[in-house]
Amino acid sequence: MLLCNVDQSKGLCNGTRLIVTNLYDNNIEARIITGHCFGDLAYLPRMIVEPTDKTIATKFRRRQFPVTVCFAMTINKSQGQSLTNVGLYLRKPVFTHGQLYVAVSRVTSKKGLKVLILDKEGRSSNTTKNVVYKEVLQNII
Structure with a gap:
């Protein structure tokens, strides 16, 4: 990148x-x-x-050289990109306005999106804080 x-x-x-x-x-x-x-x-x-x-x-x-190896990228760096597969790792809900929407909307299809959310104890969860729209995480997990 x-x-x-x-x-x-x-x-x-x-x-x-x-x-x-x-x-x-x-x-x-x-x-x-x-x-x-x-x-x-x-x-x-x-x-x-x-x-x-x-x-x-x-x-x-x-x-x-003005490059770095890119196996993963931040949500901000992904803005403006269209990706076929997106893995979203949310170990804590630290979103600024719109960040969750940007992360989820980078993927071109629902099938290519995988989300891992961890709760305070580090266990897998199916909810996280969403600063923008409640509808964003509905029907994708």
């Missing part, structure tokens, strides 16, 4: 998911698997990163 906007016109935006096809010393070859550029081949160079924190006395720079 991309961690920053590289080239929006080519579909290389923060949160874009990719499959790495080749690794080189200074760039990564990857196929885009989300968005309007689905299937396109992209080359991601090492990028120079400088901390923006003004409290650090020493300036330093490093070169790194």
Whole structure:
């Protein structure tokens, strides 16, 4: 998954998911698997990163690839994505307004949604706090 906007016109935006096809010393070859550029081949160079924190006395720079391995993602990172399978792990009800709706609405069909909810004692449950709509969790578990 991309961690920053590289080239929006080519579909290389923060949160874009990719499959790495080749690794080189200074760039990564990857196929885009989300968005309007689905299937396109992209080359991601090492990028120079400088901390923006003004409290650090020493300036330093490093070169790194703007990607991370993505086996899972936060609800916020999933916003705007359409996924065929979604596993939602709710170990505690800490939702801000609309977060549960975003999480459940990422999946393209009810069949592709799996939800694990734990109660205060860590046991499996079938209820959680929903800040937005009571209807969201009805008929899916």
